Amino acid sequence: MKTRTLIIIGITLAIVISITYVSLTYNQEIKLATGMMTSDEKPQPSKLSDPICFVVDKATSGETGSAVAMGACLTLKQFEEMGCTKPMLEHILRYSNLLDEEVDGPVYLEWAGLPKDVTQENFDKCFDSILEKRPMLNSKLQDESKTCPNGQDYNQVLFKCVISCEDDFVYNGYTDSCTTVFELKYHGYCDEVFTYNPSSHTCYSDDGSLQTPLKDPPRTAPPEPELNPxxxxxxxxxxxxxxxxxxxxxxxxxxxxxxxxxxxxxxxxxxxxxxxxxxxxxxxxxxxxxxxxxxxxxxxxxxxxxxxxxxxxxxxxxxxxxxxxxxxxxxxxxxxxxxxxxxxxxxxxxxxxxxxxxxxxxxxxxxxxxxxxxxxxxxxxxxxxxxxxxxxxxxxxxxxxxxxxxxxxxxxxxxxxxxx
Incomplete structure (x- = not known):
């Protein structure tokens, strides 16, 4: 289990009392309190670069001030291998700070619909993948040697050596083992007092509190296909x-x-x-x-x-x-x-x-x-x-x-x- 950075959604889940007005006001107060937007701010289109680079963490690098080295860069092809298409990345760049060069505060995602022909499931998978990699991208782990022991390959996304997986298996970053794509798929899982909302990919409670999904659900491999004679x-x-x-x-x-x-x-x-x-x-x-x-x-x-x-x-x-x-x-x-x-x-x-x-x-x-x-x-x-x-x-x-x-x-x- 690992705690992720808090995601604050642009449109908060409707609450029983004063559904429309209270929800909108509550959402705006959160964003204003965290410095994400001003009262009349509207997201502006941003240009997607290739590669997309991230600042090396200041504490790790020993640097201070605004002059910070750019250390971790991923190409659009590498993002695509993570399940992130160009329309998804453009959407995240416009409505979130997840792809900013440096993230000092909470990671947020304004709810502004989805790109054309992109499903909620695929978008969530992309967002989660970047979110999980973000702490690693903002460190000097990418300086690890690309020479790996026998039975391991250098992972360009994780910036480290991982075990080699063959056939239909893929590397599982949670357990450092090989698993099936089905088992790796993330569904979201919350603490007992919270309920998971798949449309916004958040956990919420009756009192309106929000929480980033903290745990993965129990992973059950799909049944072996029945092979009839x-x-x-x-x-x-x-x-x-x-x-x-x-x-x-x-x-x-x-x-x-x-x-x-x-x-x-x-x-x-x-x-x-x-x-x-x-x-x-x-x-x-x-x-x-x-x-x-x-x-x-x-x-x-x-x-x-x-x-x-x-x-x-x-x-x-x-x-x-x-x-x-x-x-x-x-x-x-x-x-x-x-x-x-x-x-x-x-x-x-x-x-x-x-x-x-x-x-x-x-x-x-x-x-x-x-x-x-x-x-x-x-x-x-x-x-x-x-x-x-x-x-x-x-x-x-x-x-x-x-x-x-x-x-x-x-x-x-x-x-x-x-x-x-």
């Missing part, structure tokens, strides 16, 4: 084997954020038109060296938990599921897939790739290849670099009858070829 289908078009026209196709069901799952379901969505009548014409079986069947993580490691698989063997039901649907343009389609089979996976697995590929496609009479694919998941198509994509379209279609958790499916039609 998400599955996508991926159709991978591979290169043709040497001296062959057949093109191997692999279908992958990729599930991310799977660490909360005990099992993943293999839906076995398949290309349309794979039937005996079109065998060796539209499609064909692959040689063993081109067949892919695996359930792995992002590193290619097997993720099946065989301790929960009876006899260590996964048995698939030979059952074909149909997914009739109507697309927005009126086209009717019928997706195909196998029996949805739950497969136990190892604990802590984050990404699961269920790959299946035992067949390939033959070209038509023009040397072009095509496929139609329907999946309950959004679908991506990946092509080997040698493949020339002629056309590809994916659209969402509504199932005629809900199947499991699916009310919609995704229909993909692709045409491709090779540059022979």
């Amino acid at each position: 998400e599955t996508r289908s991926i159709v991978t078009v591979q290169d043709r084997p040497a001296n062959r026209t057949i093109v191997p196709i692999t279908i992958t069901e990729k599930t991310t954020n799977a660490q909360t799952l005990d099992t993943v379901v293999q839906w076995n969505f398949s290309l349309l038109g794979i039937e005996m009548a079109t065998l060796n014409d539209y499609w064909g079986n692959l040689a063993d060296q081109y067949i892919t069947t695996e359930l792995v993580d992002q590193e290619g490691n097997d993720v099946v938990d065989y301790s929960r698989v009876p006899d260590g063997q996964i048995l698939y039901k030979l059952s074909l599921q149909y997914y009739p649907a109507i697309c927005d343009d009126g086209q009717k389609i019928k997706g195909e897939g196998g029996y949805p089979e739950p497969i136990p996976i190892k604990n802590g697995t984050t990404d699961v790739f269920l790959k299946s590929g035992s067949m390939g496609l033959y070209p038509d009479s023009e040397g072009k290849y095509f496929f139609d694919f329907v999946s309950g998941f959004e679908t991506d198509v990946e092509y080997h670099p040698n493949v020339i994509v002629i056309s590809e379209e994916t659209k969402k279609c509504q199932l005629e009858i809900k199947r499991g958790d699916f009310t919609d499916v995704y229909y993909t039609h692709a045409v491709f070829g090779f540059d022979d």
Whole structure:
């Protein structure tokens, strides 16, 4: 906890008795008593300099009189890094003494609205940041060496070495540690007899007394975002084997954020038109060296938990599921897939790739290849670099009858070829 310099606001909070008149009179008396303004004074526009410099404290420097060295200067860019935009600084310069070269008395801020497109929250954050730095700026702490120990960086705003913070963490000047931006955000906190007013960023009591927020509120980090498992289908078009026209196709069901799952379901969505009548014409079986069947993580490691698989063997039901649907343009389609089979996976697995590929496609009479694919998941198509994509379209279609958790499916039609 640290005490800040008193902020006297231009328009004091309204009190129950004689609200308008008493509030205005009370505010003017305070300002006149502290020498902030004369009875007919109006703030005049001030020009913002770059950098803005502050006088080194007289007691620290040992100097007396008006000839005092200018020691601490901050550029507008440095102020911007503190959350202070140019309109904010111009507003503070005009209606406050916070940016004066030297502040001998209380720091005040006249309430005169806000700059255009500046929120109260952002303005308060800027004002507080400067207010907290002001005692340090009016000292010789800026003369500290810029050579810092390992694991520390020189902070141009604080004029000292601070610990290095990585990733999304920032330096917390209150605790000299790294924290999140959320935890660093200042809300204001008052003593028990005072009430916090966020619009003026002051504490006030029933008798009209004012107080600068003395303490930070309890800082609670935001909850970790809930990462829900998400599955996508991926159709991978591979290169043709040497001296062959057949093109191997692999279908992958990729599930991310799977660490909360005990099992993943293999839906076995398949290309349309794979039937005996079109065998060796539209499609064909692959040689063993081109067949892919695996359930792995992002590193290619097997993720099946065989301790929960009876006899260590996964048995698939030979059952074909149909997914009739109507697309927005009126086209009717019928997706195909196998029996949805739950497969136990190892604990802590984050990404699961269920790959299946035992067949390939033959070209038509023009040397072009095509496929139609329907999946309950959004679908991506990946092509080997040698493949020339002629056309590809994916659209969402509504199932005629809900199947499991699916009310919609995704229909993909692709045409491709090779540059022979």
